[in-house]
Amino acid sequence: MLFIKLISCLLFTSIVTAQQDQIENDVNPHYAKLLNYSMLFYEAQRSGKLPENNRIPWRSDSSLTDGQDNNISLTEGYYDAGNYLKFTVPLSYTLTILSWGGIEWIESYKRANLMTDLHDTIKWGTDWIIKAHPEPNVLFVQVGDGKVDNMYWGPDTGIPLPRPSFMINNSFPGTDAAALASAALSSASYLFRNQFNDSDYADILLSHAYDLLIFAETAKPWRAYSLSVPAAIDYYNTNTFQSQLIYGNMWLYKATENITYLERANAHYETFNTTLVYGVMDWSDPTGAMLILGATLDSGKYQARAMSYLDRILDTTQNSSICKYTDGGLFYCKGYSTSNSVMPPLNMGFLVAIMKKAFPNLLNGSYTSFIQRQIDYILGANKMFSPYVCGIHKNSPHNPHHAGASGGTNLKKINTEPKHMAQVLYGAIVGGPDDQDNFYDIRNDYLQTEVAIDYNAPFQSLMAYQISIQANDPPYVTITEDRPILISEDDNFEGWKIAVIVLSIVFAILAIGFFTYRRKQNKKKNENNMFEKIEVAGERSG
């Protein structure tokens, strides 16, 4: 009897311990997997010496000498996209949105047993921003030269040199970059202090966030960093600094609860409100994010403005609306959606979800159904039957624009060598379909198949939101149809092209034959005409 009790007690204990290591029962396993995979994608973007627990077997230690040209170490951090450049501005946006999602939906990460993953994902980025900020008024904003890097297509073992590093400083300011990096570190500081109980690291983050904001405020003239670092212009040019300055102050207020920073944010808002572009929020302009964050910090001042911002962007019925829906239902915005069309719905969906959590009674069902419909679209409820996430379904994109995962080494033959990508880039969000809901899945079609660290940030946070609201299974779970095969002008050399060429040759032969026959006929006619002409000429002259 005692023996049985002992056994069952042991069994019970081991079951409990086992469960602690696993996803909780009531967590939707699909969203937990998407959350997990998103962080696998970030792991695949890691630069520098990889840690012992690296789970991406095809990645190597790389770019170990980054920063050497400026006598500092800028190794590690994240590669931005399918290439090997590193940029501080999109990284800052990424870390802020990931941290914010962690702050709001930490329970989802806990219940999906992904706390360590979130911790490591964010810290790999924030550690690098700390490195990139070696002095109070110096911030490195880019590593690698786009012209050199974009000529290379191959694995991380052959990344071309030189990899110059670019900075902003007192003489060459970059208000936007410094304020966004500050926001990233403040938001991460809040997360590490309150959710990971790591006040030591939170303090380190905060001291850099503070210095970066002072740098943004005091280095004059205030201006976009691309004016100081022209190398970034073609890649991550924000063209602005006002919304970033407000946003940086708001996040520092959130991280410190020191009202000085909120007051300064408010003062900036009063100064800048008429110059702000109230467009779709993205890495380049956090105006929308600033209004929603502001509403959670100072509802009296920002709540109504945040609501009218959301309403104006989400209302597709006005002639002046910049956003419409595609026939298939994708939220599609003029000037934003030609490339990476999944970003406007993800970014706006993220903001709506934050606002909904802060003010549950303010937002009616039309807002939550906006989030739901857009997530469903991106997860398979579309004409292509495709989730725009790599590695989760047979219809997932098979050709993300990613040099490392492709296994290819020939820039001129990106699409065909190798025919099938060497690696699956699990969890990566691709750019997405066009305004006809068509997706071609072609590697060099970066408008559709580009992947980037910023794409996954609002997606990942929304997956944590989905877990929190116990959303229904994602649509791809029940999709059995294959993705329709589309013919595109950029397509590889395929059957239909051969048919066109064969037909053209046949046509050409027929045409040549016909013209030869005509020429013979004409020649006879001409000979006759010639006589006629001579006769006519004779008549005239005569």
Ligand SMILES: *[C@@H]1O[C@H](CO)[C@@H](O)[C@H](O)[C@H]1NC(C)=O
């Ligand atoms: C996340 O995915 C990886 C790779 O499939 C797997 O090894 C790991 O167990 C997953 N983590 C969780 C918490 O499910």
Ligand SMILES: *[C@@H]1O[C@H](CO)[C@@H](O)[C@H](O)[C@H]1NC(C)=O
């Ligand atoms: C880096 O250090 C070396 C050796 O001290 C020095 O010659 C060089 O000028 C330094 N470069 C920069 C960019 O500071």
Ligand SMILES: *[C@@H]1O[C@H](CO)[C@@H](O)[C@H](O)[C@H]1NC(C)=O
């Ligand atoms: C300040 O930044 C500019 C622009 O990146 C750079 O050209 C210059 O060398 C930097 N100044 C110093 C003292 O490092």
Ligand SMILES: *[C@@H]1O[C@H](CO)[C@@H](O)[C@H](O)[C@H]1NC(C)=O
């Ligand atoms: C942090 O501390 C709180 C309060 O003691 C606790 O509930 C929570 O589980 C801790 N979080 C972590 C990640 O240890």
Ligand SMILES: *[C@@H]1O[C@H](CO)[C@@H](O)[C@H](O)[C@H]1NC(C)=O
């Ligand atoms: C708040 O920040 C201001 C400006 O940095 C500083 O002067 C002040 O001492 C801070 N207040 C507190 C309570 O820490």
Ligand SMILES: *[C@@H]1O[C@H](CO)[C@@H](O)[C@H](O)[C@H]1NC(C)=O
């Ligand atoms: C902008 O700020 C000014 C000054 O406080 C205020 O009068 C105006 O209403 C604000 N405009 C908007 C659109 O918020």
Ligand SMILES: *[C@@H]1O[C@H](CO)[C@@H](O)[C@H](O)[C@H]1NC(C)=O
């Ligand atoms: C919207 O545009 C259509 C066609 O140009 C026009 O007929 C209609 O009056 C416009 N509506 C509004 C509200 O401006």
Ligand SMILES: *[C@@H]1O[C@H](CO)[C@@H](O)[C@H](O)[C@H]1NC(C)=O
């Ligand atoms: C929800 O609120 C919006 C904006 O206030 C309004 O336009 C819309 O009609 C409402 N929808 C429903 C279903 O109540």
